[in-house]
Amino acid sequence: MSTIYLRFRNRHYAKPDDLILLKDIAQIVAPKELENKIKELPIHQITPEDQHLVVIDMMKVVKIIKQNFEVDVRNIGQPEIIVEILTKLMLKxxxxxxxxxxxxxxxxxxxxxxxxxxxxxxxxxxxxxxxxxxxxxxxxxxxxxxxxxxxxxxxxxxxxxxxxxxxxxxxxPSPLEVEMFLYQQNLDQYVFLNENTENRKRI
Structure with missing residues (x-):
């Protein structure tokens, strides 16, 4: 069985109605014959119900990969990624x-x-x-x-x-940049805990 390695990016920005592919949200190391096919796997379709933020869990990604390929998936790094949906107001x-x-x-x-x-x-x-x-x-x-x-x-x-x-x-980095970075980290951690659909179901 082939082994593939995944590492989520820090953050992904998407537009409304975007289809998020695996290559958009993760770095991938896989056998050459599978790499391109795995990169093009659709992971999430942005809908109006998603509002502003979407948390994609590694378990969801592993499940999608397993449904399409017989491979051993190994995660390196954080188990979730935040997808921020850029509205027209934000792009203006x-x-x-x-x-x-x-x-x-x-x-x-x-x-x-x-x-x-x-x-x-x-x-x-x-x-x-x-x-x-x-x-x-x-x-x-x-x-x-x-x-x-x-x-x-x-x-x-x-x-x-x-x-x-x-x-x-x-x-x-300036002290202000460091404080903004720490604030963003705390904000992301809050989103991971409260916006993740699996956590919502459990609560």
Missing amino acids: KPNLIAVLFVWILLFVGSGVAIMNFHHDVSMQEVHKRLYYLITGIEKERPLLLQIPYSFGIGLGMILFFNHVFKKKINEE
Whole structure:
């Protein structure tokens, strides 16, 4: 009996009414005479009832393969894959006005947050004190410290998030990217546990 090895991809994106083939959702290692036939096996037909997410279980895939071929199936990696169905709204280009509105909202919000923080820690008094310690002159607005400090905040944010617009400074992920990755992992785990049809039946 021939042996085939399957490994689910991390995630698959599909359009409404798509027919999902095995090659779309998994990497396959199989004997050459079977490989192409196994890759073209239909696994799931997207329907309106699927809504936004579909969880495909390895057991379902093994069952379909076994119905068509006499082979030994071995799974490497995770036992489920999430298929995300891209709706017309998701495929639509973002509205420039909406993007601009969100950008202004975030810009103003972050600016207010920074100003409130500086007010809470009395940053102006700290600058005045530092200026006096360095120069021996008392000044109400020590711009010599405040201007470089303001530019330093912006530079610090760029280094922290590791991005200048769409360009990355280096290959290391930023803290925001790491948090988004962990959030996506937790979200996927929740979907695996709650959207899987086998789990639903058991519950």
